[in-house]
Amino acid sequence: MDSVVLAARSLVADTLAFHLFFVLFGVGLPIMIASLEGWSIFKKSPRARLIARSWSRALVILFIAGAISGTIVSLQFNLIWPNFTTLAGKVVGVSFALEGFAFLIETLFLTIYMLSWDRFKPIWHWLIGCLVALSALTSAFFITTVNAWMNTPRGFKLDAHGNPIDINTRAAVFSPAAKTEITHSVLAYLFTATLCLLAVYAWMLWRRRLGPAAKANAKRLMFGLAAVATVLGLAVGLAGDQSGKFDAKYEPYKLAAAEGLQNTTSGAPLLVGGIVQGSQVKDAIRLPKLLSFLATGHFNGTVQGINAAPADQRPPVTVHYFFDAMVAIGTVTVLIPLAYLVARWRGWAWSHSKWLLGGLVACAILGILGCEFGWMLTEFGRQPFAIRGVMRVSDAATRSRSAIAFAEFFPFVYLTLFGLTIFGLKRGAKFQEALE
Amino acid sequence: MTIVDFSVVLIGALFGIYAVCASVECGIVLKMLTPGHASRKLFTPLWEVTNVFLVFGFTAMAMLFNGAINSISHALTTTLAVALVSLLVRACVALAIFYIWPEDELPSWLTWLLAATTFLVPLSFAAAGIYLLSGQLFWSSWLGWVLELSTLLGLAATGLLFVNRRSGDKPRAFGEAVAGLWLLSLGCVLPLVSLHTNDRLQHWPLLALVISSGITLAALLARYVELRRLKLWFFAALLVFLTPILLGLANRPDLIAGKLSLASAYGAQAYGSAIVIGLVVMLPLIVLGGWLFWKLFSVQDSSKT
Numbered sequence: 234m235d236s237v238v239l240a241a242r243s244l245v246a247d248t249l250a251f252h253l254f255f256v257l258f259g260v261g262l263p264i265m266i267a268s269l270e271g272w273s274i275f276k277k278s279p280r281a282r283l284i285a286r287s288w289s290r291a292l293v294i295l296f297i298a299g300a301i302s303g304t305i306v307s308l309q310f311n312l313i314w315p316n317f318t319t320l321a322g323k324v325v326g327v328s329f330a331l332e333g334f335a336f337l338i339e340t341l342f343l344t345i346y347m348l349s350w351d352r353f354k355p356i357w358h359w360l361i362g363c364l365v366a367l368s369a370l371t372s373a374f375f376i377t378t379v380n381a382w383m384n385t386p387r388g389f390k391l392d393a394h395g396n397p398i399d400i401n402t403r404a405a406v407f408s409p410a411a412k413t414e415i416t417h418s419v420l421a422y423l424f425t426a427t428l429c430l431l432a433v434y435a436w437m438l439w440r441r442r443l444g445p446a447a448k449a450n451a452k453r454l455m456f457g458l459a460a461v462a463t464v465l466g467l468a469v470g471l472a473g474d475q476s477g478k479f480d481a482k483y484e485p486y487k488l489a490a491a492e493g494l495q496n497t498t499s500g501a502p503l504l505v506g507g508i509v510q511g512s513q514v515k516d517a518i519r520l521p522k523l524l525s526f527l528a529t530g531h532f533n534g535t536v537q538g539i540n541a542a543p544a545d546q547r548p549p550v551t552v553h554y555f556f557d558a559m560v561a562i563g564t565v566t567v568l569i570p571l572a573y574l575v576a577r578w579r580g581w582a583w584s585h586s587k588w589l590l591g592g593l594v595a596c597a598i599l600g601i602l603g604c605e606f607g608w609m610l611t612e613f614g615r616q617p618f619a620i621r622g623v624m625r626v627s628d629a630a631t632r633s634r635s636a637i638a639f640a641e642f643f644p645f646v647y648l649t650l651f652g653l654t655i656f657g658l659k660r661g662a663k664f665q666e667a668l669e
Numbered sequence: 670m671t672i673v674d675f676s677v678v679l680i681g682a683l684f685g686i687y688a689v690c691a692s693v694e695c696g697i698v699l700k701m702l703t704p705g706h707a708s709r710k711l712f713t714p715l716w717e718v719t720n721v722f723l724v725f726g727f728t729a730m731a732m733l734f735n736g737a738i739n740s741i742s743h744a745l746t747t748t749l750a751v752a753l754v755s756l757l758v759r760a761c762v763a764l765a766i767f768y769i770w771p772e773d774e775l776p777s778w779l780t781w782l783l784a785a786t787t788f789l790v791p792l793s794f795a796a797a798g799i800y801l802l803s804g805q806l807f808w809s810s811w812l813g814w815v816l817e818l819s820t821l822l823g824l825a826a827t828g829l830l831f832v833n834r835r836s837g838d839k840p841r842a843f844g845e846a847v848a849g850l851w852l853l854s855l856g857c858v859l860p861l862v863s864l865h866t867n868d869r870l871q872h873w874p875l876l877a878l879v880i881s882s883g884i885t886l887a888a889l890l891a892r893y894v895e896l897r898r899l900k901l902w903f904f905a906a907l908l909v910f911l912t913p914i915l916l917g918l919a920n921r922p923d924l925i926a927g928k929l930s931l932a933s934a935y936g937a938q939a940y941g942s943a944i945v946i947g948l949v950v951m952l953p954l955i956v957l958g959g960w961l962f963w964k965l966f967s968v969q970d971s972s973k974t
Contacts, residue, residue: 294768301760304720305753311731312749315742319735323936326732333725334955340718341958364954633746639753646757653761657768 240640241313241630245306246612247640250605251647252306255299257604260373260419261426262292263343263366270359280450280667286350287667288430289362293347294661298654300340302647313639317619317629323397324389324405325382332375339368373419380611381410383620385483391623413479414611417472421607424465425600428566431458432597433664439590447668452585454668456577459570459593466567473563474527480614481528484621485537487614490548491556492524493517496538501525506557512539512550548616555610562603566596673931676733677921681914683726684794688909689827690719691791696828698784700836702777720756723794735936737924744925745797748806752793759786788824795820802916803866804926812865815858822851827909830902845889848905852886855879855908866926874919881908 266288273281311318322329346361353361382388388405389397434451437443443451480488488494492504493514501524507517525534539547569592576584583589615621619629670678731738762783766775799807799816807813829844859875859882885904924931 294764297764298760300720301756304724304756307724308727308749308753311727311738312742312746315738318731319738322732322735322738326735329728329732333721333728337718337721337725338954338958340721341955341961344718345958345961631742631746633743635746635750639746639750642754643757646754646761650757650761650764653764653769657764661768 236637237632237634238627238630240637242626244313244640244643245309247644247647248302248306248309251651252299252302253604253608254601255295255302257422257425258292258295259299260369260422262288263369264423265426265430266292267359267362267366270362274355274359283667284454287662287664289347291658291662294654294657296343298650313631314629315631317624320397320620320624321379324400325379327402328375328378328406332372335368335371335375339365339372342368370419374415377415377418378406378411381414382408384615385410386620386623409483410479413476417476420465420469420472421604424462424469425604427458427462427465428600429597431455431462431570432594435590435593437665438585439587439594444669447665450668459573462570463567463574466570470563470567477527481536484614486539486542487548488528489537489539490550490552490614491610493550493553494524494536494538496540497535498538499525499535500533501536503527509550509553514550514553546617548614552610552613555606555613559603559606559610562599562606566600566603569593569596673935677917677931678914680726680729680733681917683722683729684913685910687719687722687726688791688913689906690722692824692827692909693831694719694787695824696832698787699825699828700832701780702784734924734931734934736934737929740925740929745800748793748796752790755786755789755793759783762786788821791824792817792820798913798916801925802920804928812862819851819854819858822847822854823909826851827905830905834900834902848889849886852882852889855882869926870919871921874915878912878915881911
């Protein structure tokens with residue numbers, strides 16, 4: 234591949250991988266904070282309000298890095314992917330614009346929210362928090378419609394010169410992939426944010442530095458968070474199942490690559506694990522007919538194989554790793570909070586053992602990785618296209634060689650910013666103070 | 670006014686709001702650099718709202734003048750890379766200053782780095798604007814350097830006037846001197862820009878900018894004739910806001926001087942409807958938010974956040 238295209242790809246991949254970490258908190262945390270603050274008003278619980286305030290401090294620290302990476306994503310799309318933006322701007326420019334408006338409202342009202350904890354009545358403050366959560370959701374909704382459109386482009390035709398004509402904005406924004414992709418990703422963000430909050434308190438208990446009152450508060454909070462995480466995790470699984478069925482119908486080659494399915498098959502097996510060699514998955518555990526069932530709802534349903542695609546339009550079978558990792562992580566991160574819930578409910582002694590608390594902490598890291606793998610599956614599964622069937626990645630990228638220098642330099646700064654954010658969270662969020 | 674002219678005004682206004690916010694940030698970091706004012710309470714990372722307008726301006730440019738993206742990407746990737754790197758480094762420094770380093774042990778180099786990166790972001794976007802106006806990268810002509818210097822003075826002057834007003838101080842000599850230099854430079858450089866571009870630029874927007882600079886300079890001098898109720902910061906901010914709009918209008922009918930016309934770059938079917946929807950649905954919220962933001966920030970004590 235052309236070195237400039239490769240540099241452009243790695244640059245945007247670095248930026249988006251980094252940005253996604255903050256996106257999931259940017260979408261998930263405001264909802265959790267607004268919910269807890271609403272609970273504090275409903276139950277007249279000052280403790281819940283204090284905890285919501287500590288979460289909001291964490292949100293601001295995460296927001297600093299997230300807003301910067303979001304700004305950079307926006308500028309990079311124009312600078313590094315000019316041909317993509319030229320076409321996408323004409324067809325789904327509305328989504329870019331409305332995402333911008335929603336982000337502006339989120340930023341403004343988050344500032345107001347943080348400055349007015351002691352200045353507004355709790356109910357007004359909570360309403361502002363709801364507005365932050367709503368605008369975060371709106372922002373995620375519109376930007377995901379762009380990604381959905383890249384997967385299933387609709388609402389335009391191309392003239393002889395490659396310019397879009399007969400643009401139908403509504404059809405483009407609400408493309409077939411929008412519903413499943415938005416549901417799956419937003420639920421996953423919310424799930425992961427909940428897992429991370431749960432991990433914070435599990436970590437505190439693990440370190441055994443809490444006083445008796447704080448410990449009791451942490452345990453109560455963890456029970457609630459584990460219950461929310463379990464429900465959300467199951468919802469993510471259901472949304473994932475819908476995504477799989479959607480892929481079978483609209484993006485069959487992505488599903489075929491994810492499962493290493495060579496030929497169109499009835500009663501296709503699900504491959505778990507294994508090693509990708511070329512376009513084959515070797516040494517995998519084969520679960521007979523399960524892929525057909527998951528993709529079509531019938532054990533003998535027909536699933537399209539990767540060989541049905543022209544040779545130069547096949548996504549890499551390495552996406553099998555991402556798919557397996559995402560599903561495995563999704564399963565583990567539901568089971569561990571569920572185990573914690575059951576252990577607490579039954580009063581088993583090991584409910585706060587180091588193993589289970591460590592498992593809950595690990596769930597947060599796994600949850601973040603799961604989101605990253607899901608995003609990688611979407612992006613690599615669309616290869617070699619930037620806009621499926623319309624524009625190849627190699628045609629979308631810039632020809633400017635400065636992209637190479639960018640690509641070499643940026644990861645180091647991202648790593649620094651990531652490290653500082655984690656360190657800043659440790660110092661600035663004051664989770665423990667809210668419990669005491 | 671045609672739809673294309675309206676689009677130029679809209680993009681100019683978005684960059685104008687960004688420039689005002691950026692100049693405020695510049696003023697605050699300049700104050701942090703002065704002895705006895707190193708307190709991080711002067712600043713707050715919640716000011717990240719500035720970057721939203723940067724994204725807005727750039728996205729509006731890319732969407733409304735869709736045909737220009739390739740030319741801009743080809744010519745300005747390096748120039749704008751400075752802004753991207755500065756944004757990232759500034760975020761690192763802001764996190765270190767506000768959440769990690771103990772305030773009484775804050776090293777001065779960290780504040781200097783914050784100041785440098787805070788200035789570099791708007792300066793690199795100004796460099797992109799100079800490219801649109803002259804068709805040349807700013808470092809390739811003396812006029813580019815002069816315009817960058819003028820931008821630097823404008824950011825510093827408006828920022829210093831803001832922090833003086835915010836702290837309730839009377840305008841101080843340094844801030845006034847910088848403002849005076851900036852206004853003089855604007856008044857002198859703009860006719861030179863016109864000459865340098867072979868009188869291609871529209872006269873009335875340039876004239877409006879020169880007259881606005883003159884009025885602001887008069888307002889600055891008015892302090893000495895006891896017109897103390899004039900709020901110099903508002904004049905300066907208004908001028909900063911108007912500059913991108915008027916320069917954009919002066920550059921018509923070109924988007925990139927001598928290289929690309931506005932008409933051939935325009936392609937805004939989708940974005941046009943987004944603007945209408947956005948304005949109708951979200952503007953009241955944005956106005957309300959902006960008003961509350963301003964009210965709260967004016968009495969803000971960042972230690973309470």
